[in-house]
Amino acid sequence: xxxxxxxxxxxxxxxxxxxxxxxxxxxxxxxxxxxxxxxxxxxxxxxxxxxxxxxxxxxxxxxxxxxxxxxxxxxxxxxxxxxxxxxxxxxxxxxxxxxxxxxxxxxxxxxxxxxxxxxxxxxxxxxxxxxxxxxxxxxxxxxxxxxxxxxxxxxxxxxxxxxxxxxxxxxxxxxxxxxxxxxxxxxxxxxxxxxxxxxxxxxxxxxxxxxxxxxxxxxxxxxxxxxxxxxxxxxxxxxxx
Numbered sequence: 001x002x003x004x005x006x007x008x009x010x011x012x013x014x015x016x017x018x019x020x021x022x023x024x025x026x027x028x029x030x031x032x033x034x035x036x037x038x039x040x041x042x043x044x045x046x047x048x049x050x051x052x053x054x055x056x057x058x059x060x061x062x063x064x065x066x067x068x069x070x071x072x073x074x075x076x077x078x079x080x081x082x083x084x085x086x087x088x089x090x091x092x093x094x095x096x097x098x099x100x101x102x103x104x105x106x107x108x109x110x111x112x113x114x115x116x117x118x119x120x121x122x123x124x125x126x127x128x129x130x131x132x133x134x135x136x137x138x139x140x141x142x143x144x145x146x147x148x149x150x151x152x153x154x155x156x157x158x159x160x161x162x163x164x165x166x167x168x169x170x171x172x173x174x175x176x177x178x179x180x181x182x183x184x185x186x187x188x189x190x191x192x193x194x195x196x197x198x199x200x201x202x203x204x205x206x207x208x209x210x211x212x213x214x215x216x217x218x219x220x221x222x223x224x225x226x227x228x229x230x231x232x233x234x235x236x237x238x239x240x241x
Contacts, residue, residue: 027104029070033224056082067098089132093139096125123155148193187213
């Protein structure tokens with residue numbers, strides 16, 4: 001019996017080593033610093049939450065902020081509570097995006113199978129949020145940002161490119177009224193998506209989106225969060241060149 005357990009342990013260890021090379025290793029999501037404006041917003045939301053502790057909108061706003069800055073366990077509590085209360089599509093999108101991060105961060109002794117299942121479930125719920133509100137640009141952006149860095153199972157880069165077409169149509173319809181910050185976020189995220197897709201043509205598209213982002217963001221103050229995303233995109237472009 002003891003020998004069987006040893007063999008099983010060795011097989012699981014070997015399986016995890018293989019799985020880690022395929023992206024199943026625990027990912028260390030380091031906390032991203034908050035800008036002063038973001039800190040002020042968090043203080044304001046927490047003050048309101050003390051007065052209205054069950055306000056699901058406030059919980060979603062704060063949970064989303066925590067998730068963006070990789071405080072994923074704190075985000076999970078708030079977003080789960082919010083979604084339990086109102087079953088809102090936007091809350092579901094942020095919750096599933098955060099759960100995708102949690103799947104990436106977890107240690108999985110089952111050769112990555114539990115991790116993949118959690119990721120599969122999270123991405124399925126993200127798609128459900130889109131089905132609930134297909135024209136909500138914030139939900140689209142959350143899915144795009146989640147799927148741009150993932151290409152497993154139903155967390156497919158192909159879906160990111162579907163959202164790319166949706167956003168292009170959105171910006172065409174909005175014209176000069178399109179929010180600049182949203183457009184810059186879209187360009188930066190698509191640079192990451194194309195860089196992750198690999199291949200010469202995709203690398204060229206990644207560079208194209210990065211160039212558009214740099215032109216549009218000239219002279220603007222960039223928060224630590226945006227700088228973190230920018231560093232991620234630039235690293236991918238450098239590795240792919």
